[in-house]
Amino acid sequence: MPRTDTAAAPDPMPGSRAVAVVGLDCAFPGAPDPAAYYRLLNGTEHTVGTPPPTRFRAGATGAFLADADAFDPGFLGISTAEASAMDPQQRLLLQCAWRAVEDCGVPPSELAGSRTGTYVGAMSDDWARLSLADPAGITPRTGTGSGRSMLANRLAYQLDLRGPSLTVDTACSSSLVAVHLACNALLTDECDLALACGVNIVLGTALDRIYQQAGLAAADGRCKPFATEADGIGRGEGVGVVALRMLDEAVRHGDPVYAVIHGSAVNQDGRSNGIMAPHRAAQREVVTAARVRAGAEPEQIRYVEAHGTGTALGDLIEVLALDDALGARQGPRQAPLALGSVKAAVGHTEGAAGMAGLVKMVLAMHHGTVPPGPQPGTENGQLGLAKRRMELLAEPLRLAAEGPGCRVGVSSFGMGGTNAHLVLGPAPRSRPAAGQQAAPGVFTLSADTPEALRDNLRVQAAAADTTPERDLAALCRTSNRVRSAQPCRFATVAGTPRELAEALHTAADTMPEPVAATEEPSVAFAFTGQGAQYPGMTAALYTGSPLYRGFLQDASAALRPWTGEPVHELILDGxxxxxxxxxTQPALFAVEYALARTLTELGLRPCAVIGHSIGEFAAAVIAGGLELADAARLVAKRGALMEALPEGGGMLATRARAREVRTLVADEPLCAVAAVNAPGATVLSGDLAGLARIREQLERGGFRCTPLTVSHAFHSPLMEPMLEAFAEAADGVRGAPPRIPFHSTVHGGPLAEQAAPDAAYWTEQIPATVLFEEAVGSLCAEPPTHIVEIGPKPVLTGLLRRITAARGIPALAPCRNADSGPRQLAEVVARLYQDGLDPEWERLYADTDRRTVRMPPHVFATRWRSWQPAHPARSAALAGLAPGGTACSKSSGEQTSRAQEPAPRGVRGTARQATTDPQPPINGQGQPLTGIRTVVAEIVGGEPTELDENLRFYDDLGFDSVMLMELKHRLEERFPELGELSLPEMLSSLVSIGSLAAYVCGLLTPAAV
Structure with a gap:
C-alpha cells in the first residue's frame, strides 16, 4: 500500500476522558526535587560538567546526578545486601515514586493491593552488563537487581501494586511512550491510578562511543537545541515520576491536579533515511494525532516542548514537522508557536528525556508560566522560524494570560524511530475553600530514624512559613495522611503558619532523641464527678469542633424528655x-459523654474506664454497660430527686486517711465517708452539726480540713429519703456487661465478669462511699500507658499523681479551663500520636479542610551509598568501558559498597564476605554458628559477629524465597560434606540462626565422629 503523509484523525478525547496529573517527583542534574527543577529552568545556568568523584567515568562530560549512589534502604525495608545488588535506577525509581505518591496526598502503604499500574521508560542497561561481567559475583539478586524489566516490577513489588507493570524501551522516547500507555490503561479501566516513570543513569561509555562514531556527540558535552552552535548530543541523567488518574475521578475525590493530559499519540518512522534518521512525515502525523485526540485546534497549541537534541538534521526536521502540524502551513496564527527544549539545561537524559520535558511542562502549567531555561546559543537562522510563525522561547511565557483553552505539546522521538507526543492543558479551576476551619490541625511528621526525622523537620520548617493561613488546617490534614506512618514521630498544634514554622525549627534544633513508637498506647478514661461544673463550660470547644458539637446535642436530646429544656443551651448560655x-448532673453527663465520644471518634479507644460518682454514668455508656437514653433518664431523675431533698447537709475535705476518720464517723449516724480519693484526700459528708464535731477532733489531731460548697450531703445517710423513688424510676434499666473494663468506684475494683451496672447498682451508688483510690489501684494493676480525664476541667489529674499505682502514668486533659477549645483537644491527640497512637485524623477537620495541600517531598537519608561491589573480572570490564576507571567508588574515605548505617530489621549491612573463611572446628557437642553466621551475613549484608543466634529468618531478617535458595546454595558451598541439601527438609529448621545451626550440626556430627 502506498505510504501517505496524512495523519488519520482519531476520535477526540472529550474532557471527561482526559487524564489528570495528580502527583509528581523528579531529580535531575542540579535539581534534586521539582521545586529546584523549576528554579533551574527559570535560570540561566546549565548543569553540564565533569562526573562526580564517586563515578568511574574518566574524562567524560555530561549532566550528572550528584547523589545517584545514595539510597535509604532502611526506610523502604530493604536489606543493604539487596540494595547493593540493585541497579541504581531501581533505587532512584523507588524513592521518586514514593514521593510522587505522597505528593498526591496518598500514603504509599494505602496503594497495597490496588489496581495501580507502573509504566517505566528506560533504555540504559549498563548495570546489568557490568553485573554479568563477573561470573563469580553472580547471585540470585543479580537477576532481581538488574535488567530493564525489573525496573517496573521492582516498583510494583515494593508497593504491592496489582495493576499492569511494564518497562518500555523505545530508546529516547521511552518515558513519553510509557506515559501514553499509562493514559490508555486508565482510559480502558485497566487501572485506577498509574505511575508513569522515566529513569536514566550513565555508568558505561558504550553509548558515548556510538554517538561519537555516528557524529552525534557534542564536543563540549552540551545539547544546544535549535542554535547555530548545535553540534550534537550531550548525555544527561535523571528520574521523574508522574501519578495519573482520570480527570473526572480526580475532581470527584478532590485530588490536587497539576495539569491535564488531553491527548497523546505514538507512531513509528517506518523505513526512513536510515534507522537512526528522523522522519518529517511521521513526526507531523504523531503531533497531529495527539492534537486531534485532544480536541484542540493548531492555534490553541501555544508552546511545544520539543525533542530538541541539538543535532543539525534532527532540529531541522523537527521544525519542519511542527510547521506542517501546527505552524503557518496550518493557517495564520495570531501568536507564534513557541519552542524550547529542557535538554539545554540538563542534557539528553535518553530513556528519561520525555519525562524531563513532561515534568517541565506540568510544572509550567501548574505555575502558569513556561520557563525559558538557559539559552543554548544564537538562533539557527537556517531553520526559518520567523517565516513559519515560530520562535525560540527567550522570555517567560505567561500561559495564564492565554486563557483556559491554551494547550502545550511535549515531543519525544526515539533513536529507532518510535515517536510520542502529548497535548496538555491547565488544571480545572478549583473552588476557593469556604467557611472556617473547625479546629487547629495537628501537623505530623515521621521518619524511620531520629536523624531522618530532624532532616525532614528542617525542610518542612523552611516551607511552613509561606503557607497561606487558609491552607494551614488542610496542610496539617495532608501531613496526617502521608507523613505519619513511620516509627519516629513528631506532632505539634499550631494556629498560624509562623507558629508552625517556629515549632518545626525548634524541634529540629532542640528535640531530644525521639524514641520510636513500638506499640499503640493503652489509654484509660477517667470521668470527673460533681464540682467540676461552671457556667459556659466547653463553649469554645462547642463553637470550634463540629464533632463535639454534634455529640453534645445528642446528649442534650436524650436528656430533654426528663429535663424539659435543652441542657446544652443552658450550659452555653453561661x-x-x-x-x-x-x-449540674445532667450538664456534666452531657459534657462528659460528648467529650468521650469525640475522643473515641478520633481514634482514642479506651482500654478501661473509671468514673467518680456522677462520672460513672458517662463511663458506663462509653464502656457499653448502658444505653445513652437509659443513662440520660437515670441522671436526670437522680439530679432532680437529690435537688428536692431538704438542704442543710454539708461535705468536708480532710487530709486524714480513711482509716483515721472511720471511728469518728461511726459515732455520727448522720455522717459518712463520702469519698476516698487518694492518700490524705478523704471527703466526709452528713449533717452540719456532726461534721463540725468531726472537724474539731481532726484539727485537734493536726489534720487540715476544708468545708466544700455544696447544696446537699452527697454519699451520706441524708440521701436515703430519695432511694426508693430513684429505684422505682430506675426499674427496667437492665444494663449490660461492659465491653470495656469498668472499674467501679462503688466496689473499688472492676465489675465482676458478666455483671452489669443495673438499677440496683445505680441505687446503691447514691449513698455509697466513692472508692476512687481503690478503683484506680485495680485500674493500674495492668497499667495503661496514659489516662485521659474526661470533664470540663481537670480535677482527678491531681489525685492520680498522689496514688502510688498511677504515679508516673501521664494524665492528659482535653479541657483545662474555661478557654479550652479545639486546640487543647488537638494537643491531646498530638501527644498520643507521638506516643504511638494512630488517630482517626479525618474527624478532626471540617469538610472544607479535607483537601490536599502539597508539602515539600520527603528527604531520604543519603548516608548509605553504593555502586557495584568490586570484583576482579568486573574491574577489568569497567576498565575496558572507561579507561582509567575503578569499579568501586569511594566517599569520604569509605568504600561505598559498604553500608554506613543500620539496615532494616536490626541487621547492619556491609560488603559481602568472601566464602573462603576458615571453618570452625566441629564436634558432637557444638554448633557451627560461626559458619552459619558468615553465610547469613553474605546474604543480608551484615557482619557475622552482629548476627545473634536468636534472629528469626522471616520476622527479623526478612528472608524470602530467593534468599532461601541462596542460603541453600551457600550452605552447600561452605559445608561440602553435606552434599546437596533438601530444602523441604530444611524448612522446619529455618526458624532462627540458632535452629539452622543445630540442624546443620546434626547433619555434620556423624561425619565428625
Missing part, C-alpha cells in the same frame, strides 16, 4: 443555674 444539682 447560666449560674448550672450549679443547681438538678441541672
Amino acid at each position: 447560666s449560674e443555674r448550672v450549679h443547681r444539682t438538678g441541672v
